Amino acid sequence: MSDAPVRLSTLAHGGGCGCKLDPAVLRTLLADQPVAGPFERLLVGNETADDAAVWALDDGTCVIATTDFFTPMVDDPHDFGRIAATNAISDVYAMGGRPIMALAILGMPVGRIAPEMVAAILKGGASICAEAGIPVAGGHSIDTPEPIYGLAVIGTCRREEVRRNADAKPGDALILTKPLGVGVYSAAIKREGLPEGGYADFIATTTRLNRVGADLAQDPAVHAITDVTGFGILGHGLELARGAGLTVVIEADALPLLPAAEALARDGFVTGASHRNWAAFGEAVDLPEGCPAWRxxxxxxxxxxxxxxxxxxPAAATAALARIREAGFDQASVIGRTEAGSARIRIV
Structure with missing residues (x-):
């Protein structure tokens, strides 16, 4: 192995949730797959593209199970581990649950990456699990052409606290807890075009645990929760719309953005996944006339x-937003609403 430092992001063709399968391809692959089946205790399966599976136990406790992993979007191995672990644990919070343990998923190109870097990835992931109050109780590793890391996470909640992505109601207010722009930032990182201070902003948002989801799920006025990952706000908003059979209305100017997100998008720091997402979801989206490409x-x-x-x-939106901001999500914002109508997204 060469003594020259290896840039992790150069070892992967994509990075982070941007390396998800093209959503159109994914729909084709899953089209003929059976739904999870008539299991009475399976409260959430694969029928609405939700964030995790949920299984009910006899005493009203639910078990939440999920897995998430990807290739690196940053070069610092410790940060890669932290981001991947935060992302994987988020699925449990998005269902209204609290994590109880994790298993590591690791694929590394043996001979191309130093063992010390692999150890740093694992330590980064373990540090986030410790912050979430859970152990990394085991895992599995293989030799792969590209670096891969993530977690399988188990969580629990009470049955009445399960929050699906399909239970929004007409007239609901929509709140987004974190700013958008992670993808354009990752493109800038790979091309070494991130402005000063940008990396710190990027790490701060991608390593912030979404634990507020478990608190929100205790409020009956909170009807649905999902986390926004590789399909963008349009893709995951459309999943919510399709699940509930509603129109999602997003106020473009209300969307919170990372500080340099607009400038980077204007300068062409756009991921291939962004183009694939539009090709897959664009036909179900109504844009205002003159909507700029960067937006x-x-x-x-x-x-x-x-x-x-x-x-x-809607009557609970102010209190919910205050609760989210008190939990450390300073840029959380009400970004729109749901309306009765076809399962589409309208940008205003």
């Missing part, structure tokens, strides 16, 4: 370890 790119920008999209009764 559309941010609407489809793949978010790694993104925020929660929360649907709640």
């Amino acid at each position: 559309r790119h941010l609407l489809t920008d793949p978010q790694t370890s993104g925020g929660l999209l929360v649907a709640c009764a």
Whole structure:
């Protein structure tokens, strides 16, 4: 192995949640797959593209199970581990649960990456699990052409606290807890075009645990929660719309953005996943006349370890937003609403 330092991001063709399968391809692959089946205790399976599976136990406790892993979007191995772990744990919070343990998923190109770097990835992931109050109780590793890391996470909640992505109601207010722009930032990182201070902003948002989801789920006025990841706010908003059979209305100017996100998008720091997302979801989206390209790119920008999209009764929105901001999500904002109508997204 060469003594020259290895840039992790150069070892992968994509990075973070941007390396998800093209959503159109994914739909084709899953089209003929059976739904999870008539299991009475399986409360959430694969029927609505939700964030995790949920299984009910006899005493009203639910077990939440999920897995998430990807290739690196940053070069610092410790940060890669932290981001991947935060992203994986988020699925449990998005279902209204609290994590109880994790298993590591590791694929590394043996001979191309130093063992010390692999150890740093694992330590980064373990540090986030410790912050979440859970152990890394085991895992599995293989030799792969590209670096891969993530977690399988188990969580629990009470049955009445399960929050699906399909239970929004007409007239709900929509709250987004984290700013958009992670994808354009990752493109800038790979091309060494991130402005000063940008990396710190990027790490701060991608390593912030979405634990507020478990607190929000205790409020009956909070009807639905999902986390915004690789399909962008449009893709995951559309999943919410399709699940509930509603129209999602997003106020473009209300969307919170990372500080340099607009400038980077205007300068062409756009991921391939953003283009794929638009090709897959664009036909179900109504854009305002004259919508600039940079804004559309941010609407489809793949978010790694993104925020929660929360649907709640309009009368409860102010209190819910205050609760989210008190939990440390300073840029959380009401970004729109749901309306009766076809399963589409309208940008205003």
